[in-house]
Amino acid sequence: MDEYISIDQSEFQEDKYSRLRLIPWWDQAKLSGAAIMVVGAGAIGNELIKNLALLGVGRIYIFDMDSIESTNLTRSILFRMKDVGRNKAEVAAERAMEINPDIRAKAYVANIIDDVGLGFFRRMNVVLGGLDNREARLAINQSCYRVNRPWIDGAIEALSGFARVFVPGHGACYECTMTETDWKLINKRKSCALLTHQQMNEGKIPTTPTSSSVIAGIQVQEMLKLLHSDRNLPTLAGKGFVFNGLTHDSYVVEYPEKTDCMSHDIYEEIVDMPWSVSKTTIWEAAEKIREDLGESASVELDREIATYAACGCGEKKELFLPVHKLSAMELVCPRCGKQMNFESVHSFTGREPFADKTFGELGIPPLHIISGRKGMQIRHYEFTNDTQMVFEGMED
Template identity: 30%
Template sequence: MVVGCGSLGNELLKDLVLLGVEHLVLVDFDRVEMDNLSRTVLFTPDDVGRYKVDAARDRLRQMNARLEVETICADIIHDVGLGLIAEMDLVVACVDSRWTRFMINRHCMRTGRVWVDGGITQAEGSVRVFGAQVANCYACNLGGKKLTELQRRLSCSQTIRRMEEMGHVPTGLIPAAVVGAVMARQVMDLLNGSPSLQGHMYSFDADTLLGHKVLFQAFDDDCVEHDVWTPIRHCTLTSESTISEAIEQCNTLWLRDDCFVDYLIDRKDDTRHQMMCAGRMVVERMDMMPALRGRLTSDFYQHEYHVVDADFPYPMLTLQQLGIPSGDILQTAQGFYQLRNED
């Protein structure tokens, strides 16, 4: 699974396909923009406006007609089922936000996956490998203040994507090419059982052209991110099942990494505004409501649920309506249940 089809993702994907990888899942929610074309080997002017995952798939298939590519136009943070991630040989991240990496790390720890991380700026780049099997954790390496800041946002925040969008870093062609190639090599090594970067970070300096391999490993016993979701049981539920069907099977359900918001209350005059959506959707929802458009989320008290049980007042909603994606793994009082895929 390759998460992120920007300039680094383009380089990595091109290399993986040239090296003979024939089964890929691409995850990205962005569309190709004109500005991207000077930094992306897979996109052409005809692709402007298309989803990056679709444009990348089509171009990669021209390179190898046998290539099997599944595309997921979604945000890896909340919208990709953990059951799908659990099926992957490897997860590779070509993303540009700390928050996204933090969440990929969490998903991969829960599902027991190893993941390769690549990051670039205009002047430098780095490659790292994380996972319980290689005793390296992204959160443990963050440490201290950065980790606290990320965990503070975890409970239920809808402003993260906007903040991240504002913080895009310009990237360089050379770091993308070098880091993409090193990542591809790492992927091949890991698939072949010989992780050459284990315990190290590769870093590249585009000014001096020097590459370094430095010690880089942290895996603290008390880190809460190392929670492994196992054993995973299969069940007859899908994301289209109702809450009442789910509660019947699994008694109590914890919403992973987000909450369900049924209404907001205006702090000024106590007016109630119905939301009925996942916490991450609240801002978008407010934008669609003329009375709330342009208002700040801090103007409102948010009524939310993190746990769903027999007392949940909306038993006829579907799991999807709570924000649970297709093929996800439910964390319940009876253990971990993997949802069936609808198709």
């Protein structure tokens, strides 16, 4: 009899997740074992992170470059007055672990467009966006597709907003939804290399803690369904949930998939390499890639690297950074003050005069994935030795 009672107790013991488990398809282990990336710790990001912490999502990786301002406090449950001036991601990570000590959260003060290796995305179950700009959304979209990971975008304005789910191979991606106006705005920003981060944040939109909690709530619910993919729950893949808080309308839109979309490139074969961007040189990678694919194989990057700048006056200088990060200031000739021209490259043979440079010296982020190509044959290689450094403190 005693034995019988003790079995019953262990079976029905209440813990803080027991009410969640009442949902028939719920598997708390899927949540505690999940790695979720949250990009942006603003109004939506705060609500996303709060929900993830409450639900017991095991690992939360939070990205934001900005600091907390007093104006954030009306829309950010995780921030207090005393946090003003501190980094948003760092405070959000601390508060998430306060809400639920079962979980771990780590802050990254990094630019999602340039500074996050594809291997990072590859290790996430789902990526959640709480962003305010198209360029970052497009970068996340391309990264997620390459390593075949779903991402969920959220956007709000005043009392309204929408949540969209993008799953590689299942309908439209973010780029498919982009209009001509979206592209114009992105290209306008790209052409203004001198814009500071502060200036880029201008054009602020009105946001509320109410619309952000509605939209972030939908985003996290969609994430839950994706984590329980074996339960065949209906998801919003390739679709958007639109919420108009003013008129109480809500509806689902299905986006047409563009057959010529540039973002649908999924890396078929990724090889884990004992490489690190701070140590591995172009020459070393080229050697390995030639060994794998043949003598005429080359190393390919997913970004253009500016190599040298030259001026009509004869002045020459080294650049070695992604073209995207190049500022007009760097192209001012130190000798005559005129604008210098520069060369750029995204493919290497390993025989370049600068082939002894490491990938880190080219501005390639840790845990990134590069490609080897020979004609139509292509294989992808990850800087896997960066894993420990990138995820420090989040290991089991």
